[in-house]
Amino acid sequence: MKKRGWGSVALNAPYTVWSVIFIVVPLFIVGYYAFTDKNGAFTFANIIELKEYGDIFVTSVWYSVLATVICLLISYPFAYFLSRQSEQSRRLQMMLVMLPMWMNLLIRTYSWMNILEKNGIINNLLAGIGLEPIKMIGTPGAVIFGMVYNYLPYMILPIYTVMSKIEPSLLEAAEDLGCNGFNKMRRVIMPLSLPGVISGITMVFVPSVSTFYISQKLGDGKIMLVGDAIERQMQAAYNYNLGASISLVLMIMIIISMAVMNKFSDEEGGLVI
């Protein structure tokens, strides 16, 4: 396949044109809307208005960081135990992990809302044994729980993938050389599984920080995240300029955190998806 010239141009042209029009240009248009007013005149007003959204950005990042950490704390031992099992059982269990991921996020989240509601299943059970109902919907805990539940498989899968590739002979060698269980974990398994952890972190953090359905349903509309702010401007207030400026900041924030994460993974040998 070494022939060049017109053939190569013909092969590359359709995708290049497509990606310029529908990937690159839209990002510039977000920038254009962010720095103009309704009539298309240049302005900094939208960027200045972002001051009022500072709290929302902080809340979103904070909740997503918490959700990511909790996902990691659950997924790491889960993936480790899973990778120690027989091949037959692992195959079946991978299917079990992936199945909920294939259900739409809206359905999964709505179902939790029904379980946690004031008159929901948990509170009905509590009333049945004579206890006071607990308020769960509308609390930060419920929103963070929703993020953990929905994105948990995204953390399990990459960690499990790297862990299942660790040769058992490596662990035996560590044992022969006098490592105890803790040192085996710290010196062999942890460094080798780091790329999986890093891609898991990005795969949970990015959708968490930009979600709006989870906070709408489990936060009962009382908890505003960046996603809610964008959705409100784009679909209710029709202030596309402000919506674009919030999106722009969200995008820049994520690009920066991705660059930091990539720096980590470059040193450790690439991302695993």
Next chain:
Amino acid sequence: MKTFGKIFNTCVYILLYAPLLIMVFFSFNESKSTSVFTGFSLKWYLELFSKSDIIEALSNTLILAVLSALIATVLGTVAAVGLYKMRSKFIYNTMNTVTNLPMMNPDIVTGVSLMLLFVFAGRLLGFAEYLSFWTLLIAHITFNLPYVILNVLPKLRQTDVSLYEAAMDLGCTPIKAFFKVIMPAIMPGVVSGALMAFTLSLDDFVISYYTTGADFQTLPLKIFAMTKKTVKPDMYALSSLIFITILVLLIVINVLQEKSERKLKGEFNKK
């Protein structure tokens, strides 16, 4: 340690499946409630099939998923071949970054950026309605493309170039040599890319929410509209049907995979 691991992992599975099983359970509820079970009934399933808007949303979703996966697969395969043949390291890296952008960006940013593009272009061209089925289709093709390219590119790298050259030496035109030699070799990547594109398109809510017109509703958009009000168990019946379909599909894929692997192993042993 072993028993602790079993207990821990079982707890995670219970957490993962609790809402799904509860949903299936309450879809059989006799009353309107989704938290108090009063008796067994199939009426919500019957009601579901009598609603034409849900059937329409389902067929819309399938049409969109098939079309967008098909176009993305063709365009993405051509793009992967082009990227593979690319000589300039700089252009290759730039294209790679651009390809990764929709996967890196949160869905909401991709959705908003495409919506603003369509609004901008629509105003410029003087359309009355900026968003329609066509804008939705473009959006789906756009977010499907990187997944097709990422599935095809590694297969191309594994393919032996000398086979292609041999075919040309034996008198094939480049296009014929491509379809006779390269295409069969990269087919598994093309198929898995197409399948991935299809499922991503079926499942997408966020990007569709920003890019569809008022007259074209997909199933996730319909579910979103249904959950704005208090939900009756008919939404649960719909979700249960989706759940069962996915379960059956996954089992079938798994069994087929195991069968083909066993066959391979058998052939290997015979030799």
